[in-house]
Amino acid sequence: MATGVLVVGINKATRLLTYIVGTSKTYEATIRLGATTITDDAEGETTATTDAGAVTDEAIEAGIAALRGPIQQVPSSVSAIKVNGERAYARVRSGEDVKLAARPVTIHSFDVLDIRRGQNDGVAYVDVDATVRCSSGTYIRALARDLGGGLEVGGHLTALRRSAVGPYLLEQARTLEELAEDLQVLDIADAARALMPVRELSAEEAVELSFGRRIPASAGGGHTKEDPAAAFAPDGTLVALLADAGKWAKPVLVFPPDPVAAAAKTDRPEPAAGASSDVPGEGAR
CATH class of the missing domain: 2.30.130.10 (PUA domain)
Structure with a gap:
């Protein structure tokens, strides 16, 4: 994804x-409000669904504002963080209920690009397209989870694209196919x-x-x-x-x-x- x-x-x-x-990272993300998953993204099993039709644009902006700046973030339980020598995601897959400690991260910017509304089996959801620039160690899917949690409808990540790592931009990048044909590297x-x-x-x-x-x-x-x-x-x-x-x-x-x-x-x-x-x-x- x-x-x-x-x-x-x-x-x-x-x-x-x-x-x-x-260095800081920049991401283009799509957050779906109205459903929670076990992995905090679209690749995991849905654990709860809530009608998000009543969530206003103003409420979404207020929820995002609360997540800007220095925050304490609990990483996704299926992250690669080690718990007693074993990756958290491996413990989750074995059926363990993993609770990770919050850690400080900084959300330098969290800007809404678009808000789209729809229905799935008659249940309303809201998709929020956003750009996030954050400190190293930030989990964007945890931001999606926490935004949905703050709005009391649940949330998860449905798309993610990293557009910058420090000063290195997506425009400078090459696909694997392009590199296979012509290996271009930054000196x-x-x-x-x-x-x-x-x-x-x-x-x-x-x-x-x-x-x-x-x-x-x-x-x-x-x-x-x-x-x-x-x-x-x-x-x-x-x-x-x-x-x-x-x-x-x-x-x-x-x-x-x-x-x-x-x-x-x-x-x-x-x-x-x-x-x-x-x-x-x-x-x-």
């Missing part, structure tokens, strides 16, 4: 995935520039970082291991991810140059004679 953007790292670009996981340098703050290096700084050595801190500082800066050589090559520590910036990750690409470049700066660091051998860990 779910489709959309999935970010995949290839070769050394896999090292960027750590910083992509925690690691372009991916890092879109994802992180950028620091442009001098040739000398690029050489020092390529050996894992520290350099003077970024202007203004503030880059951390959790939120590093992407450091680029003058030729546009991604050299390292940097974290500031006092007056120094230290590499969190160093990206060795591709040997073939490096051999093809004639303007690559050579290490300065006698280049050294007062922390010999210091490197990314």
Whole structure:
């Protein structure tokens, strides 16, 4: 049922995935009000049906407003969260009644695109098309469940499409069929520039970082291991991810140059004679 953007790292670009996981996500979703399912989506068995004909557009907007911002969300019981070492969905399938603890998430935006009304076997339902931008770890089907619960008619998710992962958009994505015919990937340098703050290096700084050595801190500082800066050589090559520590910036990750690409470049700066660091051998860990 779910489709959309999935970010995949290839070769050394896999090292960027750590910083992509925690970025915000954007979804296009359809929520059906008037029925509850065991999985909180259309793939699960319906457990209750309530006529939603009396639910007004204003009530829907009020229910959505209550779900915006920082909230405590109980994940779907059929999520992949582990309970005593076993996935919650596996426990549900074995007949166990699983209750998961609420966890903090942030709904940055939750906007209604369309409201459509219909009937199924004489029972009225309401379909709500919406766009949701949220923090990592948010369950959109849990939002559907909670919206329906707040309106006292039940709710579940009937369609879901992830349209963005951090700065990476659906328009940049390729289908599996397209990739099979023509493998197109976003260059690691372009991916890092879109994802992180950028620091442009001098040739000398690029050489020092390529050996894992520290350099003077970024202007203004503030880059951390959790939120590093992407450091680029003058030729546009991604050299390292940097974290500031006092007056120094230290590499969190160093990206060795591709040997073939490096051999093809004639303007690559050579290490300065006698280049050294007062922390010999210091490197990314």
